[in-house]
Amino acid sequence: MPITRTKALLALCLACIVIVFASVPSSAQMLARPGWAGFGQKSEAWWKHSIIYEIDPHGFTPEGLHGIAQRLDYIHSLGADAILLTHIAPDATHPQSLDPAIGTLDDLDTLSREASTRNMRILLDLGTPPAGTDLNSLARLWLNRGLAGFRIADPQQADQLRKITGSYIGERIVIGDLNPAANAHQQPQLLLDSSLTKLNQLNAATLRPAIEAIQSNSxxxxxxxxxxxxxxxxxxxxxxQHNLDIAKVFAAILLTNRASSLLYYGQEIGLASSTPMQWGTPVSPAPAHPRRLAAPANDPISVAAQEADNSSLLNWYRQLSALHHSNQTLSSAPSIMLDHDAQNILAWVRKPEGASLRDPAVIVVCNLTAQSVHVSLKDDMQKLHLKGNFLRTILRSDSGMGPMSLDSMTIPPFAVYIGQLRY
Structure with a gap:
């Protein structure tokens, strides 16, 4: 008899669990429950040292959310840990609605579910919700559908969102704008540093102090x-003339820095205008809007052309993202900028604590000129008390081969060199 009662109680408990989960959208389960593709696999929070890929569904593909779901393998190849969706509401006054031009809530659920199978999460940019918006209801609407968090501009709203997301399991996060004057009780997990978006001069004297400030921020x-x-x-x-080579420099700045990285769709192929993503493949059915026409397959600023070129900007992003995720020194070691402004060389050292032969420093050197530059890093290494006389190549954006001597390195025009300090 006791065994029978025990079985009955177990059956009742299981029934209750089924009822609870049945009341939650399947995409939310995919995000929150143990067994979700990205749940509890790492001891470190997923958003630390992450790569987030930002997409406006209106411009990424003609098919909106459905088109994004079809391109998840492409996004995953960029090393993305999450997708940040922007402009999904029909207008600012309807933040709880989905623009029918990009799809339905079912499409959003499908995207969230399919992304989770590739260890990617879906985030939503709330921008600046209009006055009177019930932020609690807004946030819970999307969190209950399995979204992993939000980006929001206002620090007080970010503080409120942090409290809401903290009540959900599944490592939900808030991205807030970097605002030194803000005194939020709970800082967002990530602070968006957009200082580089305000610069437009390609010279070391301008970029070095900006990057130094980023690297020194705790x-x-x-x-x-x-x-x-x-x-x-x-x-x-x-x-x-050298747009794609220059773009490789900024890819290196983003992905060999100590910060997490936000990629805006199209920058990985060098898109320079507000035109939609250039896939370089025929669009079927024909788009209703002429701006959504695909680029010719031989257009160098297209995915199709760059997929076929091992030295393309797209494949450089893929190489850097793989390095970003796999190299412990690049993901966590402190950064030290080197002053070679006079040569228009941008260089920095990622120096592990107790750097040694087994745990070497990593050095990144970028030539910001259209000419080859000869540079010596020997004195820099001595000042930093780092042993070494040459660099073993990890990655370089040109076709060069072999190690580099610290006494005299030749960096081709607009090239990036990344190497380990060896002796």
Missing amino acids: SSLLLATDGPDVTRSAARFGDG
């Missing part, structure tokens, strides 16, 4: 060079 930063409301970096820094 907060958990999300670094961006591009975004929906700024001129793309390819247009701001490009010279019309």
Whole structure:
């Protein structure tokens, strides 16, 4: 008899669990429950040293959310840990609605579910909700559908959102804007540093202090060079001749920095205008809007062309993102900027505590000129008390081979060199 009662109680408990989970959208279960593809697999929070890929569904594909779901393998190849969706509401006065031009709530659920199978989360940019918005209801609407968090501009609203997301399991996060004057009780997990989006001069004297300030900030930063409301970096820094090579420099700044990285869709192929993503493949059915026409397959600023070129900007982003996730020194070691402004060389050292032969420092060198530059880092290493006389190549953006001597390194025009200090 006791065994029978025990079985009955177990059956009742299981029934209650089924009822509870049945009341939650399947996408929320995919995010929150143990067994979700990205749940509890790492001891470190997923958003630390992350890569977040920002998408406006209106411009990424003609098919909106459905099109994003079809391109998840592409996004995953960029090393993205999460997708940040922008402009999904029909207008500012309806933040709890989904623009029918990009799809339905079912499409959003499908995207969240499919992304989770690739260890990627879905985030939502709330921008600046209009006055009178019930932020609690707004947040819970999306969190209950399985979204992993939000980006929001106002620090007080970010503080409120942090309290709401903290009541959900599944490592939900808030991204707030970097605002030194803000006194929020609970800082967002990530602070968006958009300082590089305000720069447009390609010289070391301008970039070095800006990057130094980023690297010295003790907060958990999300670094961006591009975004929906700024001129793309390819247009701001490009010279019309070496745009893709210059874009590789900014990819290195983003992905070898100590901050997390925010990539705005299209920057990985050097998109320089507000035109939609250029896939370089026929669009079927024909788009209703002429701006959504696909680029020719041979257009160098297209995914199709760059997929076929191992030395392309797209494949450089993929190489850097793999390094960003796999190299412990690049993900966590302190950064030290080197002053080679006179040569227009941007260089920095990622120096592990107790750097040694087994745990070497990593050095990044970027040539910001259209000519080859000869540079010596020997004195820099001596001042930093780092042993070594050459660099073993980890990654470089040009076709060069072999190690580099600290006494005299030759960096080709607009090239990036990344190496380990060896002796």
